[in-house]
Amino acid sequence: MRPFKFTKAKDEADAVRLVSANRDAQYIAGGTNIVDLMKEDVRRPNELIDISGLKLTRIKTIPSGLSIGALATNTDTANHPLVRQQFPLLSQAILAGASAQIRNMATNGGNLMQQVRCWYFYDVAVACNRREPGSGCSALGGLNRRYAIFGWSESCVAVNPSDMAVALAALDAVVNVTETSGTTGYGIPITEFHKLPGDAPHRDKALEPGELITSIELPRNNFAANSYYLKVGERTSYSFALVSVAAALELAGGRIKQARVALGGVANKPWRAYDAEKMLVGKTPSREAFEAAAAEEMKKAQPLEHNEYKVELGRRAITLALLRAFKGAAE
Amino acid sequence: MNDHREDEDYLLNGEERPETRADGEKLLDELGIFGVARRRFFEQGLAGGLGVFALQLLAKEKALAAVETAPDAVFAENAGLENAVRVSLKINGAAQSVEIDSRTALVDLLRENLGLTGTKKGCDQGQCGACTVIVDGRRVLSCLTLAARCEGKTVTTVEGLAKGDELHPVQAAFIKHDGFQCGYCTPGQICSAVALLDEAKNGEASAATKNLRATARDLKLSDEEIRERMSGNVCRCGAYPGIVAAIREVQAGRETAQYWQFATEEEIAAAMSAGEEERDAAV
Ligand SMILES: Cc1cc2nc3c(=O)[nH]c(=O)nc-3n(C[C@H](O)[C@H](O)[C@H](O)COP(=O)(O)OP(=O)(O)OC[C@H]3O[C@@H](n4cnc5c(N)ncnc54)[C@H](O)[C@@H]3O)c2cc1C
Ligand code: FES
Numbered sequence: 302m303r304p305f306k307f308t309k310a311k312d313e314a315d316a317v318r319l320v321s322a323n324r325d326a327q328y329i330a331g332g333t334n335i336v337d338l339m340k341e342d343v344r345r346p347n348e349l350i351d352i353s354g355l356k357l358t359r360i361k362t363i364p365s366g367l368s369i370g371a372l373a374t375n376t377d378t379a380n381h382p383l384v385r386q387q388f389p390l391l392s393q394a395i396l397a398g399a400s401a402q403i404r405n406m407a408t409n410g411g412n413l414m415q416q417v418r419c420w421y422f423y424d425v426a427v428a429c430n431r432r433e434p435g436s437g438c439s440a441l442g443g444l445n446r447r448y449a450i451f452g453w454s455e456s457c458v459a460v461n462p463s464d465m466a467v468a469l470a471a472l473d474a475v476v477n478v479t480e481t482s483g484t485t486g487y488g489i490p491i492t493e494f495h496k497l498p499g500d501a502p503h504r505d506k507a508l509e510p511g512e513l514i515t516s517i518e519l520p521r522n523n524f525a526a527n528s529y530y531l532k533v534g535e536r537t538s539y540s541f542a543l544v545s546v547a548a549a550l551e552l553a554g555g556r557i558k559q560a561r562v563a564l565g566g567v568a569n570k571p572w573r574a575y576d577a578e579k580m581l582v583g584k585t586p587s588r589e590a591f592e593a594a595a596a597e598e599m600k601k602a603q604p605l606e607h608n609e610y611k612v613e614l615g616r617r618a619i620t621l622a623l624l625r626a627f628k629g630a631a632e
Numbered sequence: 633m634n635d636h637r638e639d640e641d642y643l644l645n646g647e648e649r650p651e652t653r654a655d656g657e658k659l660l661d662e663l664g665i666f667g668v669a670r671r672r673f674f675e676q677g678l679a680g681g682l683g684v685f686a687l688q689l690l691a692k693e694k695a696l697a698a699v700e701t702a703p704d705a706v707f708a709e710n711a712g713l714e715n716a717v718r719v720s721l722k723i724n725g726a727a728q729s730v731e732i733d734s735r736t737a738l739v740d741l742l743r744e745n746l747g748l749t750g751t752k753k754g755c756d757q758g759q760c761g762a763c764t765v766i767v768d769g770r771r772v773l774s775c776l777t778l779a780a781r782c783e784g785k786t787v788t789t790v791e792g793l794a795k796g797d798e799l800h801p802v803q804a805a806f807i808k809h810d811g812f813q814c815g816y817c818t819p820g821q822i823c824s825a826v827a828l829l830d831e832a833k834n835g836e837a838s839a840a841t842k843n844l845r846a847t848a849r850d851l852k853l854s855d856e857e858i859r860e861r862m863s864g865n866v867c868r869c870g871a872y873p874g875i876v877a878a879i880r881e882v883q884a885g886r887e888t889a890q891y892w893q894f895a896t897e898e899e900i901a902a903a904m905s906a907g908e909e910e911r912d913a914a915v
């Protein structure tokens with residue numbers, strides 16, 4: 302690992318000031334991603350600004366719903382009674398990710414900011430536009446079994462690895478951020494927070510350099526009784542999703558009043574399945590209705606050389622997640 | 633020879649041959665030597681006659697020994713710490729105050745600086761769980777924890793679990809249920825299991841928890857729950873059945889029979905004479 306200066310931030314303003322003052326500085330929260338990337342020489346900050354001491358850990362009720370601190374750990378978030386009660390989909394998605402040890406360290410802000418797990422990104426000996434803009438994408442014609450089927454570009458085909466973000470996308474969360482100018486903040490809808498690669502995969506988050514995530518807001522909803530997070534990976538546990546589905550239904554009078562479907566492991570951002578959602582609204586819940594919605598969404602998939610299987614897997618996973626959500630399996 | 637004159641020039645005037653510098657830079661990159669050690673190489677290494685050739689030998693040696701610190705060791709005598717950070721923390725009940733390089737991971741602080749080699753390093757990337765320790769009551773991966781961030785924290789390693797000669801119940805259960813083979817993953821497994829007990833007591837959920845909306849404390853964990861909660865600890869020897877049995881026993885607080893025993897003197901004698909008879913019969 303390259304040498305770096307270690308600096309503890311005193312408060313939010315101090316953190317933002319320190320990172321803005323040095324363009325080679327980075328925040329460290331839980332450290333589970335940045336430390337790994339530094340060991341592998343993929344990331345080379347010359348200064349780490351430790352934000353773990355900031356008071357951004359609270360999970361509390363607000364008029365619009367629930368506010369979750371950016372520095373609350375994944376474990377504390379998944380286990381918080383308000384989250385488990387009102388947004389079990391989020392608890393389920395967080396618990397489907399990583400391991401107990403990693404969730405104990407990982408923070409919500411860090412989870413949203415985590416980098417792709419593309420092996421070409423990690424291998425500093427090969428080309429990667431994300432690591433070295435303009436050098437090319439080794440995965441495009443490489444071993445791309447685990448890569449994207451939606452929204453990829455010639456410059457990058459990697460997928461966003463976060464489980465938490467998939468649930469947040471289904472729940473219409475808003476990411477609150479402090480600007481670099483000072484203490485004023487603004488909110489970014491989660492569906493706009495992660496960006497498709499286009500021709501700038503190295504800039505795939507909506508944050509400006511130095512901006513700090515302070516909290517995540519979850520608007521109140523009526524999905525708690527009928528939601529489900531389904532994750533399909535190479536192992537049952539402790540592996541990244543090949544495909545995952547966050548499904549939520551609001552039922553009224555035997556019909557689907559509202560539906561939310563978001564997919565993980567298929568694009569460089571949590572993929573909201575808007576077409577599937579549209580097809581579900583107003584329908585009587587049934588396997589056939591779920592299958593039709595799933596097929597509609599997957600029609601647009603553009604698999605790479607080695608991941609055609611994700612199209613069929615995605616279709617079945619959406620159907621199964623909706624069936625379980627309908628049955629209230631998260632309860 | 634011209635070369636010699638240039639070398640002398642460098643020694644006298646401090647002007648080194650540019651290609652030597654470039655070669656050195658390239659090799660140092662490959663060796664992963666940066667910062668103070670790198671500067672020292674050019675200041676003292678080249679001037680002191682430790683040239684690119686020597687560095688190549690070092691590179692080979694490093695590849696053979698796979699010891700990260702070997703090249704630095706050359707300068708160990710006068711190596712100052714780069715980006716030194718002072719950390720005061722409590723490890724297994726004892727207060728410690730150490731000055732470390734900011735890059736030091738907790739696993740390296742424990743093993744290299746403090747000689748607590750019970751904690752193991754497996755992948756060094758967060759993927760195996762061998763380095764699991766308990767920090768402020770929570771199991772974490774010491775390979776992804778910067779020691780600099782442990783100021784004021786309380787760390788428990790496998791060395792800190794027993795009370796004198798009395799093993800922690802989880803340690804005793806691992807022996808009773810044959811929860812290991814080579815033992816490399818075991819300190820991590822045990823620290824993980826100890827923390828798991830508290831998590832179950834607090835009613836924390838896992839991916840195997842059936843009803844997330846219903847919260848309760850003092851959970852009794854099914855085998856499926858134990859397996860899921862221990863999935864962050866990989867065992868290359870596949871000692872999983874014994875690991876689950878050990879945790880099940882401690883978690884449920886119910887004693888179950890040990891399925892293996894040390895052989896008695898008589899059994900050993902009988903087995904040996906049986907072996908002799910077989911050999912005699914075969915002759
Ligand atoms: C072996 C392994 C398996 C994993 N499996 C999964 C999995 O199955 N599913 C899953 O979802 N995740 C998985 N993860 C990833 C894990 O969830 C992330 O590493 C973690 O969430 C990152 O959070 P952190 O606080 O540790 O981030 P850090 O490593 O501290 O930071 C990551 C990045 O975010 C930036 N950052 C941190 N906080 C803020 C903030 N408040 N504002 C702005 N920028 C910030 C940092 O500068 C850094 O660039 C796995 C990780 C490992 C090591
Ligand atoms: S050594 Fe830390 S997880 Fe493998």
Ligand code: FES
Nearest residue numbers: 813815867868869
């Ligand atoms: S006992 Fe050998 S790795 Fe687990």
